[in-house]
Amino acid sequence: MRQQTHKRGRFTNKTVAIVAALALGGGGAAIIAANASASGDKNSGQDRTLSATAGTISCxxxxxxxxxxxxxxxxxxxxxxxxxxxxxxxxxxxxxxxxxxxxxxxxxxxxxxxxxxxxxxxxxxxxxxxxxxxxxxxxCKMQTNFAGKGRGGGQGGNQQGNQQGGNQQGGNNQGGNNQGGGQQGGNQQGGGQQGGNNQGGNGGQQGNGPSPEDFVDITKVQPNVKEPQNQGGASTGSFVSECGVNAEGIRNTDNVIVAPGVGNGAHHTHDYVGNKTTNANSTNDSLAAGETTCSNGDQSTYYWPVVRVQDGTQEKDANQLGGGLEGNVGRILTPKSSTIEFKGSPVGKVTAMPRFLRIITGDAKAFTNGTANANAHWSCTGFEDRQLTDKYPICPQGSDVVRSFAFQSCWDGKNIDSANHRDHVAFAQEDGSCANGFQAIPQLVNKITYEVPAGETYAVDGFPEQLHKPITDHDDFINVMSDQLMNQAVQCINSGQKCG
The missing domain is CATH 1.10.150 (DNA polymerase; domain 1)
Incomplete structure (x- = not known):
């Protein structure tokens, strides 16, 4: 990475400034204490890394x-x-x-x-x-989190995060971060000096995250992606809906799946593509009547938390709930690209999704809930054979930040939703097959890229108590394809064609 020494200096200066501000009572509800420790560095004379102790309400x-x-x-x-x-x-x-x-x-x-x-x-x-x-x-309790340890930090947090969350897809069987996110991400080289530079050094979202230890230099991460092998009879085709990058700025802080009828039910801002009408009060009928950004007429709704950079810009929601009043600050980035693709099963054919099926992948509260439902995947273009779950990647010059979501691909055959919004769908087993009582459906894979300005801190929006940790990333989907379009997608996938 270019000008590493210079960036380390900027990181140190910003860190000291933020610690001083917090000590004087400036904006960080979640930060309890922070200090900078010095260690000798024969190359730079003296280098500083941030050692922070942060607390969050855990319920x-x-x-x-x-x-x-x-x-x-x-x-x-x-x-x-x-x-x-x-x-x-x-x-x-x-x-x-x-x-x-x-x-x-x-x-x-x-x-x-x-x-x-x-x-x-x-x-x-x-x-x-x-x-x-x-x-x-x-x-509830005040959970103390030591930087570089536990969830979202060191080796143990990453192993658990991938073994329980990441490998359910079959994508990261050995833990997407065992080598890269934890051992290298939590240490000085990956998470503090080289990886951190000034990422997180400005105190993050009003001081409540992310922290420098939440970032890692992607070039220090070892390849870790392992895909299940296709077997005879696999459905190898794909179907793509071109729905844009939300250039229209369709956003709100609702979550119609988890909190229907409740304004600001998400307590953070979502980007929407596909159905243009989605909000807390949407119904199946209103979604079926809604216009769409998708070129093929796909009326499904696809939404995910926005990514913001803390460059000093105040968005229009700076003084609103779901925005700055709940710790979500900074300039919202419009994605550089967004790909919505439906894939098949490595062990057999897929069946059509029912209309209005709802799926949430990942856990917006994984930092306090634990990692059982975590399904975040972070990487950089050109380095997508290495995936992170509880670290944000720092990408080299010319490489973009990548968020990817591989949704649950097994359905219970009966319900379009469940009480906890999870039990009606499941991830495939390690060999790609669905457990008894479930059947394979097209797997939604959503890939979003961002051009993050060099040296800027960035993070996903989230609930205030989640400290904007990368492991809390999540994605939501409601299938509103017409039966005709869904059947076309299934035919493409099962016949090995690439459509859309």
Whole structure:
């Protein structure tokens, strides 16, 4: 990478400035303490790396535990689950404004959650047995995170992140980051001095992430991608929907899958391509009537968190919920390219997706939830044989940042959604086959690239308590293809053609 020594100097200066600002009470709700430590460097005289201790509010993810909710109760339950997220976001705002100490904030939060969980229990109990143990999920804690260790940091966090999350696709069986993201990403060479330069050195999104240890020089990462081998009868074709890069700027902070009917249900901003009408109040009927950015008439909705660079620019949402008021700051990058491709199964034919099937891949709360549902993949153009899950890549000159999502490709054959929005679909097993009770459907693979300005910090939008960690990246999809278009896609895939 060019001018590494100079960039290390810029990183150090920005780091010291941010630490000083935090010590004086400047904007970082999630940062508890930070310090810079010096170590000798025979090449540069003296080099500094940031050693930060950050804390985040960690609450049990109630939605992931509710895998059996009567259909007639789901709307009320979803509204209350969204209220739990709002309560955490409000707790962060109280901390940022120094309205109360940590203990007081957590006590109030627990009281709020207790009441909301009771409402969830009552809603379910009207038509089914009330879930046991709801009250035990009311308490939250302040989780301390040491830079370079644990989740999203060192060797252990990366091994777990890929073994549980990444290899479900069959893409990173040996852990996408065991060699690159953890061992090299967490150390000084990858995550601090060379990899970090001034990435993260400006305190990130109002001081609540990302941290320098969240970045790694992609050239220091070893190739780690392993694809399952096609077997006889594999469906080797593909179908592409050309839907653009959201040049129109269709964005909102809703999430119609997880929080239908709730404004700002995501607490962060999404980019949308495909269906132009998607928001919290969308219904199957409104989506079916919506216009689309896709050239082939695909009315499906594809949405993902925006990527921002912290270059000092204030977006129009700087003083709005879901934006700057919840720690999502900086200039939103329009993708350089976006590819939406549906692929086949390495072991057999695929069957058509039902219209209005909903799939979420990845976990927006993986930093506090753990990595069981994490499915983030970060890389750089020209280096896509190496994938990261809990590190942002620093790309060499001329190379673009790549986000890729390979969605669950097995469906239960019955449901277009499930109570926790996961149980109705699954990843293929290690050999590419679907588990008993599931059948192969076209696998959505979404690849998005960004031209990140040299030396700028960047991160995905996220819930405030997730500290903008790369492992929280996620992608959402609602299939609104007409039956005719879906059947065309299946025919292309099963016959080995490349269409679109």
């Amino acid at each position: 049990p993810d109630v939605g992931q535990k509710l895998n059996s909710v009567p259909r007639q109760a789901r709307a009320e339950v979803d509204r209350n689950l969204a209220e739990l997220d709002s309560q955490v976001a409000n707790a962060y705002q109280r901390m940022a404004k120094k309205e109360a100490g940590t203990d007081s904030v957590l006590t109030t939060l627990q009281q709020q959650r207790t009441a909301t969980l009771d409402r969830i229990g009552i809603a379910i109990g009207r038509s089914a047995q009330r879930p046991a143990g709801l009250e035990q999920m009311s308490a």
